[in-house]
Amino acid sequence: MSAMSNVTLDRIRKRDPAMLESLVGRHQRRLRGFIAILGLDTAAVDDVAQEVFLRAFRCLDRVEDLELFERFLRGIARNVVKEHFRDRGRTPKSLEPYIDQLSALSVTDTRNEADRMTGLQRCLEGLTPRSRRMLDLKYLEERPSISIAVELGMTHGSVRVQLLRIREALVRCLRAGVALKTRGAQP
Amino acid sequence: MTSDRKEELLGKLLDGSLSGDEREELMDAAAGNRELAEQLFELLSLEPFVADLLRNDDDGTGFLRQLRHRLDSSSDTGFIRRVVETARKDAISEASAQGVDGDGPAMPSTRRSRSRRIIGRDLSRIPSQWIALAAAGLLIGVLVFITVEPSDTGSGRGKTAHRKRESDRSSRDSKAVTEDQAAAPRDERDRELASADADKKRHDAEAQLREIEGKRRILTQAKPESVEGPEAKEKREKDLADLKREKERIEQALREAADLAKNNDRPAPAGPSQEQNPSSPQATPGVKPEGATQAAIAQVEEVSGDAFLVTKEGKTPLAPGGNVFAVQGLQTGGAASRILLRFPDKTQVELGPQTMLAELKTDSGKRLSLTQGTLRAVVAKQPKDQPMVITTPQGQAKVIGTTLRLVVDPDPRKGTRLDVEEGNVELKNLSGRTVLVESGHFAVTASDTELVSMPALLFSDSFDRGNLSLWRIPLGSDWHVTKNPSGPGFTLTGGPGASADRWGWRPLLCGNPSWQDYAVEASARFESPVRGARLIARVQDIDNFYWFEYANSPEGSHPLVYLFRHAKRENFLIKSEEAAGLEPNRWIRFRFELIRKTLKGSEDGFFASGAAGLTPRWTEDAGWGSPVQWKDVRVENLSTPKTK
Secondary structure, three states: OOOHHHHHHHHHHHHHHHHHHHHHHHHHHHHHHHHOOOOOHHHHHHHHHHHHHHHHHHHHHHHHOOOHHHHHHHHHHHHHHHHHHHHHHOOOHHHHOOOOOOHHHHHHHHHHOHHHHHHHHHHHHOOOHHHHHHHHHHHOOOOOHHHHHHHHHOOOHHHHHHHHHHHHHHHHHHHHHHHHHHHHHOO | OHHHHHHHHHHHHOOOOOHHHHHHHHHHHHHOOOOHHHHHHHHHHHHHHHHHOOOOOOOOOHHHHHHHHHHHOOOOOHHHHHHHHHHOOOHHHHHHHHHHHHOOOOOOOOOHHHHHHHHOOOOHHHHHHHHHHHHHHHHHHHHHHHHHHOOOOOHHHHHHHHHHHHHHHHOOOHHHHHHHHOOOOOOOHHHHHHHHHHHHHHHHHHHHHHHHHHHHHHHHHOOOOOOOHHHHHHHHHHHHHHHHHHHHHHHHHHHHHHHHHHOOOOOOOOOOOOOOOOOOOHHHOOOOOOOOOOOOOEEEEEEEEEEEEOOEEEEEEEOOEEOOOOOEEEEOOOOOOEEEEEOOOOOEEEEEEOOOEEEEEEEEOOEEEEEEEEEEEOOOOOOOOOOOEEEOHHHHHHHHEEEEEEEOOOOOOOEEEEEEEEEEEEEEOOOEEEEEEEOEEEEEEEOOEEEOEEOOOOEEOOOOOOOOOOOOOOOOOOOEEOOOOOOOEEEOOOOOOOOOOOOOOOOOOOEOOOOOOOEEEEEEEEOOOOOOEEEEEEEEEEEEEEEEEEEEEOOOOEEEEEEEEEEEOOEEEEEEOOOOOOOOOOOOEEEEEEEEEEEEEEEEEOOOOOOEEEEEEEEOOOOOOOOOOEEEEEEEOOOOOOOO
């Protein structure tokens, strides 16, 4: 570990607010995404992610390597999600095996969050006005898809499919952007 | 899995409308298909980025602010903070870190060694911590109860609204919040923060209770006399007795605190961690010595869904034919869960979903302790001096012989509702006041609610009179009651008539403008797959009311329910969702509940009161002439008695 990392780690262990905020900023979106893959409803993801950070902050002394902080968070997240299901009377048996498997399948995304946001912003700008309108209705106005269907004169099912395809297009666009950047960096 | 199916499931997953079975199907497929799993991961991990970008929160400050407030709130509010911190200082913070136990690959866990240190402490120190914890839990609960009002917290929309408010809010130094400020009236944001804080602390304390339960297990493991001398044995038993008493106290305190802190939207656990720590019966007094012969109090007649027998050893699945003994408890799980019990005198008790019957015993009559959920009892005539008594957190019902239903809401403001179908039941609240609830009436025991008996049913008509004498029939409509050609009874058909335009609502109406909180329900049958039926409520006049529709989608492919506000000839969609079970020529029963601003689980405060009614659905091809048959209309009174 570099001297710089040691200093950072020391400040984190001392609960330096600026360092903790920076840590949250670096990891929160990827953590939220990871929690979603563990089977949580979208409405509960943010609450659980905050609980994960709170628990992580209580045992920062155990953090020995910041490079492994994301794995550390994910370990906590898996347990918080299991508790979440148990508290709500869901049968843990039905989902916990998947949590383990999917957690093992998922690969830590080491891309910089800011780069990802910039790339995604560009991809969003490339959407058709109708697709953008659908996303705004979904995320900004938080309208259910049936309401979007009424608004846009579509069927409920086709709104779902369309929103899925828009997201798939964003994933492809993001991948292409990253690939382009990687290629550009090669000699 | 076909690509169409995959697309459908992924669409629903991202839409948040995936059912439990569908989720399992998708997760199952993903677990066996790396490509699908990675696709899932990519799509879901993209969600926070897209959401934050579209909400103009690209720097992530919304999440950070929420987190900061949750962090701050654990060190705020003077006195309570000091009590909590004293209690938590060396025990709870460690217990609450259990989430990393066994995980965090590169992080050597120190929790186990710490836990050993806690377990190794003198037991006499523990009760003082518990008492402090209980005090903290209660104080927080009371504070939250005073300051939290039912709101949209808990729903996704509510949380986002909260996040938006938080985003707009200037940074606040929570350490500046003093004890005096905590006592002063708070604004909505502070109430939400207090609620989150109480939740967190309750969670932490529950974790501590689980740990203490572990200690109890260690103490209850009997040792051979050769190993354990009589003095040690005596001390162990004394420790156990102390432990049991203190645990009872803290469980009760935490249960009350948790109940007080609970908000309307959130499904709440019944007491502290009953799922993981189903130990209520063992904590109750009067447990017979092990090995003593006990007579069965009741027999399990039927079971469906998730049903458990709760004993001091833990929770075991329940099967029909099993016996229930004194101080054992029963618990049911999700929506389809149910337990039917039969007592030797043929009294029947049915437990509905999400119900916790903490204990059954006989002590001058049958004694049941219902802590959460729904209980319906058909009680055989009991000896006069040995009534059946059902105790709830808010009161008790004394039954000589009758049919009744009790619903215990986790929210103490909603409390316990008793509905008497036949006979009389005496209901007593915590302050000792009693009321006699007669057949067809109900009463509620809840904090700050007057204990009075009220009629349970505002209106009912099965149309067996063969006429519409109970209804108001609008001019120009063609409502009529006809005898069933194929069997006994009558049904209602008709409506505004095919000639009326889409604004020509002429619903059949009952009730009066003072009706506020009620549920209107009816059975309807359609001949065509694209027809539907509407219940209307809080009717101000013919152009202002709510309507709730059960219909197939325009293409007839799947059933939907809609909830609209109809105001001045404009329809405003409040809610819509997919439904199940709508088929032509089959009776369906549907129900529209309105309690204050909550309409079928959604919020709208436009119309506060008004009459109820029904109408067919308007369609392009048939206008109002879509044939619908109706029967068994009921309007149930959901009013809460006046606040004291």
